Amino acid sequence: MAIEIKAPTFPESVADGTVATWHKKPGEAVKRDELIVDIETDKVVMEVLAEADGVLSEIVKNEGDTVLSGELLGKLDEGATASAAPAAAPAAEAPAASSSAPAQAPAGEAAGEDAILSPAARKIAEENGINVASLRGTGKDGRVTKEDVVAAVEAKKNAPAAAPTQSAAGAAPALQAGDRVEKRVPMTRLRAKVASRLVEAQSSMAMLTTFNEVNMKPVMELRSKYKDLFEKTHNGVRLGFMSFFVKAAVEALKRQPGVNASIDGNDIVYHGYQDIGVAVSSDRGLVVPVLRNAEFMSLAEIEGGISDYGKKAKAGKLTLEEMQGGTFTISNGGVFGSLLSTPIVNPPQTAILGMHKIQERPMAVNGQVVILPMMYLALSYDHRLIDGKEAVTFLVTMKDLLEDPARLLLDI
The missing domain is CATH 4.10.320.10 (E3-binding domain)
Structure with missing residues (x-):
């Protein structure tokens, strides 16, 4: 019996998709729940699995073709075996x-x-x-x-x-000085969508960036003191810096709810929860999975969630549900060595925090010059909703909490 292989049902926010990779060829055996084809949307890669054991008999949509929700991709002969197909070839x-x-x-x-x-x-x-x-x-x-x-x-x-050896010899002239080699590849749907949203954000928002700096020594000392015990207690979850920033951001958002709000037409939507998006770099482009209800998460839960998202991003396994929503975003360019940047807001959010490289610098402390590990913080925000006072107060709150981590526990 022939089974139709159809594209998955896309959510309302996704209009169509592109056939990214066929993992089986016509005539090859397929087992139930085995991956057959990947469908790339402008947000995630969706996997289509086999409904039954059989043989892939026909491919209707080839790699690179655009498909709509529920559209026919190919056909599967249920119960057939692959031995018949190769035997016919000779x-x-x-x-x-x-x-x-x-x-x-x-x-x-x-x-x-x-x-x-x-x-x-x-x-x-x-x-x-x-x-x-x-x-x-x-x-x-x-x-x-x-x-x-x-x-x-x-x-x-x-x-x-x-x-x-032969091809290398033939290709050698291409590496000679003076030659101008070009390579043209199509932009992935995800990167095209990211580009479109970034341009949209800059053209539709009154975007402004304010900066501050934070002394990372207290957090670094706390992490160094407890990281081994933390990892042992929480079943291998490592203590990083991001969980401290998420915790500090949640508290700062509670005190400055406008930074956690969004604009919907002529309305301002204030969110009574903190869903923190964490920007993650992948081979396909920048993705922003969301930590839901981060205000209720412990440091271990935050670190574990971020670690899982990072692994899924590299493997292309993030789901639409994991990437939708978010009331505030944190982007850490410091992992790549960025010392200072102006991040771009992810609409419909109205603010984004940029973390940067920890750099030792001479600082004046009580009239003495001291070498301290410093980090620049950047808050880009929509000036239509957030005033400079709110933005600066938000960053100062984060600075105070990070330079004295005990405040996070004492809620002061």
């Missing part, structure tokens, strides 16, 4: 081989008579992609033996080793 090749055999070798020496191929030899040929019609048989009456197939497999393995 038979289809035989007429062409037999017609060309006289020109290649004397009759009886070419593999046009592959019907008498032994099962062992045929299996080795199929597993290694060897076209038996092109082989010269050494057995009785020109029969292709197992040894003939094994020799062809070895020759095939050795051929690519020689090819790079």
Whole structure:
């Protein structure tokens, strides 16, 4: 029975998708719940799994094609086995081989008579992609033996080793000085969407950035003192800096609710919860998974959530639900060495916090010059809703909390 393979149902915020990768080819066996095809949207990559055991019989939408929600992608023959499909291939090749055999070798020496191929030899040929019609048989009456197939497999393995030497020699001039090499690749849907939203944010907001700096020594000392015990107590979850910033941001957002708000037309929406988006870099582009109700999360839960999101982002496994929403975003460019930047707000949010590299600098403390590990903080915000006073107060609150982490526990 043929089963239709259809695109997943996209949420209202996603209009269509693109066929990214087919993991199976027509004629290949498929097991139930096995990944067949990836559909890339402007937010996430959605996986389409097999509904039953069988064989992929037809691909309707090729890689790069645009598909709508529920549109037909291909067909699966339920209950079929892949053995039938490969067996038909040599038979289809035989007429062409037999017609060309006289020109290649004397009759009886070419593999046009592959019907008498032994099962062992045929299996080795199929597993290694060897076209038996092109082989010269050494057995009785020109029969292709197992040894003939094994020799062809070895020759095939050795051929690519020689090819790079020739191709490298041929490609050498391309690396010579003075040549101007270009490579054109299509922009992924995710990167195109990110680009569109960034341009939209800059053109539709009265965006402004304010800065402050924080002495990271207290947090670094606290982390250094308890990181081993923390990891042991919380089953391998490592204590990083991001959880302190999320905790401090949650408290600062409670004191400055305008920074946690959003604009909907002519209305201001104040959120009574803190859903913190954490910007994560992936091979496909920048993604922002969300820590839901971060105000109720412990440091260990925050670190564990961020670690899981990072792994999913690298593997392309983030879901739409994990990336939707968010009332405030934190972006850490410091992991790449950024000392100072002006992050761009992620609409419909009205503010974003930028973390940066921890840099030792000479600071004046009680009339003395002291070398301290300092970090610049940047808050970009929509000036239509947030005044300078609120933005500066938000950053000062974060600075006070991070320079004296005990305040986070004492709620002062």
